[in-house]
Amino acid sequence: MLKTEDDIAGYVADATGPLVVRGGGTRAVGRPSQGDLLDVSNLSGVTLYEPGALTIVAKAGTPVSEIEKTLAVENQRLAFEPYDLREMLGTAGETTIGGVITTNASGPRRIQGGAARDFALGVRFVDGAGNVIKNGGRVMKNVTGYDLVKLMAGSWGTLGVMTEVSLKVLPGVEDVTTLVIDGLDPAQAVGAMSRALASPYEVSGAAWIDGAVWLRLEGFTASIAYRADALKTVLTGAGNISLEPNADWSRVRDAQPLHGADTVWRVSVKPSDGPAVIAALPEGCDSLMDWGGGLVWIGQTGADAAAHAALQAHVAGLGGHATLIKGPEALRAAVPVFQPEQAGVAALSAALRARFDPRGILNPGLMAA
Amino acid sequence: MEMPVPDSAVLSRKARVVERLRSVLPRDAVIDDPSETRAYECDALTAYRCPPMVAVLPATTAEVSDVLRICHQEGVPVVPRGSGTSLAGGALPTADCVILGVARMNDVLETDYDNRFVRVQTGRTNLSVTGAVESDGFFYAPDPSSQLACAIAGNIAMNSGGAHCLKYGVTTNNLMGVTLVQMDGTVVEIGGAHLDSGGLDLLGVICGSEGQLGVVTEATLRILHKPEGARPVLMGFDSAEIAGACVADIIKAGVLPVAIEFMDKMLIEVCEDFAKADYPLCEALLIVEVEGSDAEIDAQLALITEIAKRHDPVALRESASAEESARIWAGRKAAFSAIGRVNDYMCLDGTIPVSELPYVLRRIGEMSKEYGLAVGNVFHAGDGNMHPLICYDANKPGDLELCEVFGAEVLKLCVDVGGCLTGEHGVGIEKRDLMTYQYAAADLEAQMAVKDVFDAKWLLNPAKVFPLAVSEPRRAVQMAAE
Numbered sequence: 001m002l003k004t005e006d007d008i009a010g011y012v013a014d015a016t017g018p019l020v021v022r023g024g025g026t027r028a029v030g031r032p033s034q035g036d037l038l039d040v041s042n043l044s045g046v047t048l049y050e051p052g053a054l055t056i057v058a059k060a061g062t063p064v065s066e067i068e069k070t071l072a073v074e075n076q077r078l079a080f081e082p083y084d085l086r087e088m089l090g091t092a093g094e095t096t097i098g099g100v101i102t103t104n105a106s107g108p109r110r111i112q113g114g115a116a117r118d119f120a121l122g123v124r125f126v127d128g129a130g131n132v133i134k135n136g137g138r139v140m141k142n143v144t145g146y147d148l149v150k151l152m153a154g155s156w157g158t159l160g161v162m163t164e165v166s167l168k169v170l171p172g173v174e175d176v177t178t179l180v181i182d183g184l185d186p187a188q189a190v191g192a193m194s195r196a197l198a199s200p201y202e203v204s205g206a207a208w209i210d211g212a213v214w215l216r217l218e219g220f221t222a223s224i225a226y227r228a229d230a231l232k233t234v235l236t237g238a239g240n241i242s243l244e245p246n247a248d249w250s251r252v253r254d255a256q257p258l259h260g261a262d263t264v265w266r267v268s269v270k271p272s273d274g275p276a277v278i279a280a281l282p283e284g285c286d287s288l289m290d291w292g293g294g295l296v297w298i299g300q301t302g303a304d305a306a307a308h309a310a311l312q313a314h315v316a317g318l319g320g321h322a323t324l325i326k327g328p329e330a331l332r333a334a335v336p337v338f339q340p341e342q343a344g345v346a347a348l349s350a351a352l353r354a355r356f357d358p359r360g361i362l363n364p365g366l367m368a369a
Numbered sequence: 370m371e372m373p374v375p376d377s378a379v380l381s382r383k384a385r386v387v388e389r390l391r392s393v394l395p396r397d398a399v400i401d402d403p404s405e406t407r408a409y410e411c412d413a414l415t416a417y418r419c420p421p422m423v424a425v426l427p428a429t430t431a432e433v434s435d436v437l438r439i440c441h442q443e444g445v446p447v448v449p450r451g452s453g454t455s456l457a458g459g460a461l462p463t464a465d466c467v468i469l470g471v472a473r474m475n476d477v478l479e480t481d482y483d484n485r486f487v488r489v490q491t492g493r494t495n496l497s498v499t500g501a502v503e504s505d506g507f508f509y510a511p512d513p514s515s516q517l518a519c520a521i522a523g524n525i526a527m528n529s530g531g532a533h534c535l536k537y538g539v540t541t542n543n544l545m546g547v548t549l550v551q552m553d554g555t556v557v558e559i560g561g562a563h564l565d566s567g568g569l570d571l572l573g574v575i576c577g578s579e580g581q582l583g584v585v586t587e588a589t590l591r592i593l594h595k596p597e598g599a600r601p602v603l604m605g606f607d608s609a610e611i612a613g614a615c616v617a618d619i620i621k622a623g624v625l626p627v628a629i630e631f632m633d634k635m636l637i638e639v640c641e642d643f644a645k646a647d648y649p650l651c652e653a654l655l656i657v658e659v660e661g662s663d664a665e666i667d668a669q670l671a672l673i674t675e676i677a678k679r680h681d682p683v684a685l686r687e688s689a690s691a692e693e694s695a696r697i698w699a700g701r702k703a704a705f706s707a708i709g710r711v712n713d714y715m716c717l718d719g720t721i722p723v724s725e726l727p728y729v730l731r732r733i734g735e736m737s738k739e740y741g742l743a744v745g746n747v748f749h750a751g752d753g754n755m756h757p758l759i760c761y762d763a764n765k766p767g768d769l770e771l772c773e774v775f776g777a778e779v780l781k782l783c784v785d786v787g788g789c790l791t792g793e794h795g796v797g798i799e800k801r802d803l804m805t806y807q808y809a810a811a812d813l814e815a816q817m818a819v820k821d822v823f824d825a826k827w828l829l830n831p832a833k834v835f836p837l838a839v840s841e842p843r844r845a846v847q848m849a850a851e
Contacts, residue, residue, distance in 0.1 A: 050722060050723075050724055051620075051621055052616075052617030052618075052620055052621055052723060052724060053617075053620075053722050053723040053724055053753065054620060055722065074621065075623060104565060104566075104570070106565070110564065110565075111564075114538060114542050115564070115565050117565070117570060117573060118538060118541075118542045127815065131811045131814075131815075132811065133811050133812050133815045134808070134809070134812050135812060135815070135816075137787070137788065137789050138722060138787055139720040139721065139722060139752070139753050139754075139787070139788050139789055139792070140535075140720070140752035140753065140754075141530050141534065141539060141720050141749070141752050141753070141754040141792035141793055142720055142789045142791075142792060143527060143528045143530075143577050143791050143792065143793055143794070143795050143796070144789040144790045144791050144796060144800070144804070144807055144808075145796060145804060145807075145808060145812075145813070145816050145834060146574055146577065146578050146816040146819055146820075146834075147528065147541065147573055147574055147576065147577045147578075148574065148815060148816065148819070149573075150541065150570045150572075150573020150574055150576075151569060151570055151571075151573060151574045151819070153570060153573070154565070154566055154568075154569065154570045154573075155569055155570075158569075159569070170625065171620070171621075171622075171623035171624070171625060172623065173623070174623065194483040194484070194485075197485060198482055198483070198485060198507075198594055199594055200506075200594045200595060200596050200597050220665075220668060220669075222664070222665075222668060223661065223665045223668070226662060226664065226665065230662075268563045268564055268565055268567065269563050270481075270484050270561075270562040270563050271483070271484050272483050272484055291564060294484075294563060294564055295564070319561045319562060319563060320561070320563040320567070321563070321566075321567025321568075322567075323567060338567055338568055339567040339568070341567070341568050342557065342558065344551075344555055344556070344557035345557055345558075345559060345568070345571065346568075348557070348571060348822060348823065349568055349569045349571070351822040352569060352818075352819065352822050353569075355818040355819075355821065355822055356815070356818065367568060367569075368568070
């Protein structure tokens, strides 16, 4: 059992073949890779929490639920609202903070507060040769040397095995409400969301789900009451607006309406391109939009390599990326799960992987064949 | 400050390099007359100077690509330069280098309010990015003190912060995409108007890489609608400890001010003399600013002053008007000019966990006595980014060197308490030799591996960030290959 960073460094150094890096085992995403299991889940626990400094440090295998519970005691939270893929993917186990950061898993509040990568202040990791490396720290402003924290966030364990992460956290809020506008098509929805997001009222979630636009306001009770009224004025003519104090944003965050789909994609584009992505989908696809239209979740019945290729080609033309989040292993093995990169960018990414993991043993092929 | 010995082989090729650069750039964009290259001999860290071999001022991405390709072929080091406002020596030339200034590239290329971004050429100044969108109610959030002069190119290179980053983040949190020209002339587009990377987050590592990975010629920046209003409250306390405890309580109460600024007694006096801001003469002064509608501001300031009162403030002044707000900020914003009028000074930039503020301030006070050099403290208290200003006399032999030693000790103290050497100014040459204090050999090796990937010949700004002894083998390989 790997219980310490040294254990992991030793295990990687001694490895003779490919390794499958796993936190809680909740994210069966990416091109299936084969190899010995490297289980980080026993490297667990919050090692430092300073509420007055808005900082928490935890070992990579710490369950997100444990971190959220710790923060809740001080009325603080992970502001980037990490999504939970367990229901969609039919996986069990605990989502770990290492898994969240290494996949840059951000939910609806990304549009206002930032992504997982924006809240990661420091990391410790073991590279593909078994070296222990630290970068960043536990302070909010740090430009000391290159920012490898960002590079590790979103690397899906292909550059190193994260062992510890320090995060910026934010105060919780006194109150929340959601403005709901029913019966909008995607173009109307993005029009309304853009008006709301271009206002000074600090909308912390802007989604199109079940044919309705949801706009979230968070803060002090008096403040969100005022802002809700002000937003209604901004949105005059957009449709009938109702206030839903109990809107369940985990439906948006985890793309719950698509949980029954066989194949699910997560697409990041310029918000105004969201409707075009949806319009180009083949028959039988469902979708929802988050991030004001900039994040499109798409679900399809069945598994269709041609649909995948068409989607990535379309998104390439728009500027953005489409990732296959859920699909049968056969499909994930046959297609580029992550959006193929422009040649110059792909060359840099490949060269970085070759330097951080010279033997090519960390989740080989997961992000790019 | 030690810099590498200029490469005589490069210097001997000067005429050919200039001729080749003239073949791809307009005549006035290649500067090689020593009387003119002197204009580029330093940045805002004026204690160190060295005129470059040549300075070039390309006007397009294609011209930047041509310049870099030629320098790559000729084995000439290139030092990129934004507006030359670096406090860390990030744009300090070497005698054998080509300075690549982006000042002629300052257009706004695209403004998109529906998608809330602007795309600009990176020679554009920080403040003029906001200037291009503010008539429509928008702004670009990162606001370094030098924002009137500093270029977006430099902001990206140093991952610049500012007074308002407690709420809005620093450059990396507001940068969506770049056009990057690599040392061999290759142009790549990274990121764009969409959010987050579909692959490795190259944008994240380019931002803050101090011009060592490539030259960023265009940038897509997130813009936001301006808040309805903003107003500060000024509070004075009997000690830094009390002010620090007040900051922690404000943050824990769930208010997230847009800025929390701290000044100590020495700075208060100097600023008061200079700006007549009507500051109370006390040990520690805080300026806390919140945003929103008038009613929202009133409510937040009421909560903040209630917390402040629990800490026995010796002064408490809530702004009720734009004039009062301007007055409260006048002293803080003039801090660097004010102290510059009385003294030569070195501005440090270490960041510490907020909880360590009282201890670190006390230690700095003790060290100030030991070294016999006065220190003023002004900094962003919400995020622990300190700016101790160490005063010295440039005309007094040995004083600068003493100041450097003192400064290094302060930065080591920041690392010792769990912080870092630099929060927003960058490493440059100034903190270069302290990097081994914060990072182990393997940590630095991992960072240098990134540079190897982007700039295999180590020609871009090569004598910065990493201690010379640490980067020497890589730079030596390059010299030998010529």
